[in-house]
Amino acid sequence: MGIVSQKLRNSACGQDCSFSIPGVCNHNPETVVLCHAPSEVKGIGNKSHDYHAAFGCSACHEALDQHRLPEKWHEYFYWLRGLQRTWTIWVEHGLVIIPVDPATAKRRRKKKAKMPSRPIPSRPFPKRAKERA
Template sequence: MGLVSSKLRNSARGQQCAFAIPGICSHDRSTVVLCHLPSEVKAMATKSDDFNAAFGCSQCHEAIDNHRLSKEEELYFSLRALQKTQRIWVASGLIVVPEKQSVPKPLSKTMPRRHIATGERI
């Protein structure tokens, strides 16, 4: 099993479905759960990491899990849902993205001059 976080899983409760697949989505917030998306971690009876998941209603979740969409549609709706979900997690502080830190000035690529015989700095 990949990374498991009860906070990420519980954050799905009451959310809007991030997949919102036209003609499939029930838009019923009471059925929204954290839907794990395919990844290198996922295998038979193994779920992806909890951060590789999106909020999904029961109808969209079933459509994705049972591959009822074309590969292209599945990829599109999964990526869009993942992005929407991660934005919510960042906004709520469940995922923290460090702010830009000051970067030390790079050292000069020029080596200091040294005396050829003694090796002392000139």
């Protein structure tokens, strides 16, 4: 059995299908589950690791599992797209944390100090009622 994460599995509930295969996808978030991609870990009675998976509706999951797409490269394309979309969601929600290399991290610029407000000398009239008096 591959690496199992109940948090990653539960994260699929209510998500949009990340495969969105045209003519196949049912676009129903209620049927979305974590679909495990083919990998070296996968075999008879074994699933891939939970991080080798993507959110998929029942229709897209079935089409990919049963190899019903017209060409093999279509499967590769939809698996890659699904994995990319799913990983983006996991990273955004903090389920997968990717450490930043301090040597290549962008450094934030220091904010410039704001200049104090001054009246504009070109104004022919006072700015506020107080200034009129």
